[in-house]
Amino acid sequence: xxxxxxxxxxxxxxxxxxxxxxxxxxxxxxxxxxxxxxxxxxxxxxxxxxxxxxxxxxxxxxxxxxxxxxxxxxxxxxxxxxxxxxxxxxxxxxxxxxxxxxxxxxxxxxxxxxxxxxxxxxxxxxxxxxxxxxxxxxxxxxxxxxxxxxxxxxxxxxxxxxxxxxxxxxxxxxxxxxxxxxxxxxxxxxxxxxxxxxxxxxxxxxxxxxxxxxxxx
Numbered sequence: 001x002x003x004x005x006x007x008x009x010x011x012x013x014x015x016x017x018x019x020x021x022x023x024x025x026x027x028x029x030x031x032x033x034x035x036x037x038x039x040x041x042x043x044x045x046x047x048x049x050x051x052x053x054x055x056x057x058x059x060x061x062x063x064x065x066x067x068x069x070x071x072x073x074x075x076x077x078x079x080x081x082x083x084x085x086x087x088x089x090x091x092x093x094x095x096x097x098x099x100x101x102x103x104x105x106x107x108x109x110x111x112x113x114x115x116x117x118x119x120x121x122x123x124x125x126x127x128x129x130x131x132x133x134x135x136x137x138x139x140x141x142x143x144x145x146x147x148x149x150x151x152x153x154x155x156x157x158x159x160x161x162x163x164x165x166x167x168x169x170x171x172x173x174x175x176x177x178x179x180x181x182x183x184x185x186x187x188x189x190x191x192x193x194x195x196x197x198x199x200x201x202x203x204x205x206x207x208x209x210x211x212x213x214x215x216x217x
Contacts, residue, residue: 003038004043006032007028007032007034007038007039007042007043007049008043008049008056010028011023011028011049011052012053014027014028014031015050015053015097016094016097019096019099020097020100020101020105023046024046025039025045025046047105050101050105050108051105051107051108051111053108054093054101054108054112055111057089057092058112058115058119061088061089061115061119061120062119065085065119065120065123068081068082069123069127074131075128075130075131075134075136075137076131076136076182076186076190076193076194076197078130078131079124079128080178082120082123082127083124083150083154083174083178084178086124086151086154087157087174089115089120090155090158093112094158094160095155095158095160095161098112124147125143125144125147128143128146128147129143131190135187136186136187136189136190137186137187137190138186138187141185146185150181153177153181157174182194
């Protein structure tokens with residue numbers, strides 16, 4: 001593995017685990033057992049590593065969402081896994097990291113916030129719109145309101161103060177909430193699709209759609 005990638009991967013792992021503020025270039029160098037001078041050969045300052053951290057999370061989320069949309073057969077399974085992918089993104093850029101970004105890393109925070117309010121919002125909104133057109137979602141609600149509510153719900157689920165890991169499994173709150181939210185906006189035809197997925201697996205959905213039989217067409 002290239003030295004620059006090793007440095008970035010280690011920094012990203014430390015940022016995610018401990019937050020950004022507490023991780024210095026000295027800490028990164030020490031964890032890798034290399035000199036701080038070597039770190040600076042590839043990254044001129046901590047800001048540049050923070051930028052790559054946010055860029056990587058955004059790129060991975062964007063890629064996964066696009067692959068999902070290309071592969072999905074209907075707007076119900078598509079919406080569910082868009083929410084799963086968005087939650088994974090929020091788990092990487094967790095509340096402590098967001099706070100550090102907002103206070104100390106303006107450019108990286110702007111990238112994060114833009115991805116959330118533009119790409120994720122518009123992608124979820126478009127999926128709901130396709131579901132309405134297909135007769136799977138009702139047409140008697142404001143898509144913008146529901147989309148914003150879904151996004152804010154994701155932040156709630158990702159907040160360890162609300163759903164601490166000592167009391168809740170990683171996926172359980174998401175499964176419960178996503179199932180309720182999606183069931184609340186479907187039509188009768190949409191509910192039939194939801195029930196089909198439930199009957200196939202015994203639960204509504206799983207976190208890895210590539211393992212599910214209804215993708216094998």
